[in-house]
Each structure stands twice: as structure tokens, then as C-alpha cells.
Amino acid sequence: MGKLIIVDHPLVQHKLTIMRDKNTGAKDFRGLLDEISMLMGYEVTRDFPLCDVEIETPLTPMVGKKIAGKKLAIVPILRAGLGMVDGLLNLLPVAKVGHIGLYRDPETHTPVVYYCKLPVDIEERTVIVVDPMLATGGSASDAIRMLKEKGCKNIRLMCLVSAPEGVKKVLEDHPDVDIYTAGLDEKLNERCYIVPGLGDAGDRLFGTK
Numbered sequence: 001m002g003k004l005i006i007v008d009h010p011l012v013q014h015k016l017t018i019m020r021d022k023n024t025g026a027k028d029f030r031g032l033l034d035e036i037s038m039l040m041g042y043e044v045t046r047d048f049p050l051c052d053v054e055i056e057t058p059l060t061p062m063v064g065k066k067i068a069g070k071k072l073a074i075v076p077i078l079r080a081g082l083g084m085v086d087g088l089l090n091l092l093p094v095a096k097v098g099h100i101g102l103y104r105d106p107e108t109h110t111p112v113v114y115y116c117k118l119p120v121d122i123e124e125r126t127v128i129v130v131d132p133m134l135a136t137g138g139s140a141s142d143a144i145r146m147l148k149e150k151g152c153k154n155i156r157l158m159c160l161v162s163a164p165e166g167v168k169k170v171l172e173d174h175p176d177v178d179i180y181t182a183g184l185d186e187k188l189n190e191r192c193y194i195v196p197g198l199g200d201a202g203d204r205l206f207g208t209k
């Protein structure tokens with residue numbers, strides 16, 4: 001079974017509270033999501049294996065550590081996932097970026113696919129799927145399934161705010177995937193929005209409402 005890892009670093013929690021506040025505007029919301037994504041990146045990459053490398057400092061030869069040949073991809077779920085890409089790229093500048101476009105049907109709340117463009121060698125890469133909101137889990141679960149259909153074997157999911165329902169769905173549908181989140185909230189409301197949540201992440205990020 002996959003794990004749920006809650007990133008409870010004080011800086012992450014502080015910034016998340018500002019993001020949740022309805023008085024925080026799009027510019028600050030974007031900046032904070034970018035900063036939190038970079039901070040969460042430390043946790044998401046914590047188990048990356050290291051290998052020994054021989055180098056010479058100005059004083060002496062030594063054996064240092066480097067990340068062991070990781071090929072990475074960051075895959076945002078459009079739209080709101082876009083807001084988490086740059087923060088991660090700051091830490092992982094050689095990662096390739098794929099895009100999966102999904103929106104929730106407003107009536108059924110089930111995801112509808114409208115776009116998918118992935119690196120050609122995606123199946124060889126460790127994939128970090130990013131989306132600020134894990135609500136019913138339908139979008140994340142479908143995105144992960146699409147990646148598995150392309151041959152991906154090593155996938156992790158990074159979300160800002162999660163509902164228990166979404167966590168359960170992803171862990172059940174994809175027991176090999178770990179979920180990293182900054183907030184595990186109480187529940188979904190009747191419109192399948194996360195409560196207390198932060199509202200509609202895409203609209204707040206791009207100022208579309």
C-alpha cells in the first residue's frame with residue numbers, strides 16, 4: 001500500500017494558511033504556491049538514492065555523493081497543477097515536464113481528459129504528478145492511470161490540500177503510489193469541494209473568477 005506523507009514543516013504550514021485566506025489575491029496565491037512547491041520538493045525527493053563519486057576539492061581527493069542517475073519528469077494536471085511546476089524545477093532543473101489536461105464535469109464531478117503531452121521516454125522516468133487539490137481523487141487517479149498505460153512504474157503524487165476521500169481513492173486505485181500533501185482536510189461538501197480547503201485552486205491561481 002502507498003503512504004500518505006503530510007509535509008508539516010512550519011514554513012509550509014504558515015504559507016498554506018495565507019493561501020487558504022479568502023482575502024489573499026492571485027499574485028500572492030501564485031507566489032506562495034511556488035514557494036510551497038519548492039519546499040515540498042525536499043520531502044518528495046528525500047528517498048532518491050545516492051551514489052559515490054570521486055572528486056577533488058582544492059585541498060584533497062574525496063568521495064562525495066550524487067543522485068544516482070535519476071531521470072525525472074514533473075507532470076502537472078492542468079490547469080492548477082501548472083502553479084506547482086516552477087517551484088519543483090528550481091530544485092530539479094533537468095526534469096522534463098509533461099502535461100495532462102483534465103477538468104471536473106460540474107454536474108458529475110468526474111474528470112474529463114482534454115490534453116496529454118508527455119516526454120517520449122516517460123516510462124524510464126520517475127514521475128512526480130502535481131495538482132494543488134486532491135478532492136474526490138478522480139482527476140489524480142485518472143492521470144496516474146494514463147501514465148501507467150504509457151509504461152510508467154515509479155510515480156508519486158504531490159498535492160497541496162487533500163480530502164480523506166481523495167486520499168482513499170488514490171491509495172486504493174494505485175497502491176504503489178505515495179501521496180505527499182501539505183494539508184489533510186476534513187471532508188468534501190455537496191459540490192465535492194474540499195472543506196475547509198481554499199476554494200477553486202485554478203480560479204484563484206489565474207484570477208478567472
Ligand code: PRP
Nearest residue numbers: 078079080103104135136137138139202
Ligand atoms: C481541480 C483541481 C484538480 C481537481 C480535483 O481542477 O485542480 O485537478 O479539481 O478534483 P478531484 O480530486 O475531485 O478530481 P478543475 O477540474 O477545477 O480544473 P482546473 O484546474 O482547470 O480549474
Ligand code: URA
Nearest residue numbers: 135193194199200201
Ligand atoms: N478543485 C478545487 O480547485 N478545489 C476543490 O476544493 C476541489 C476541487
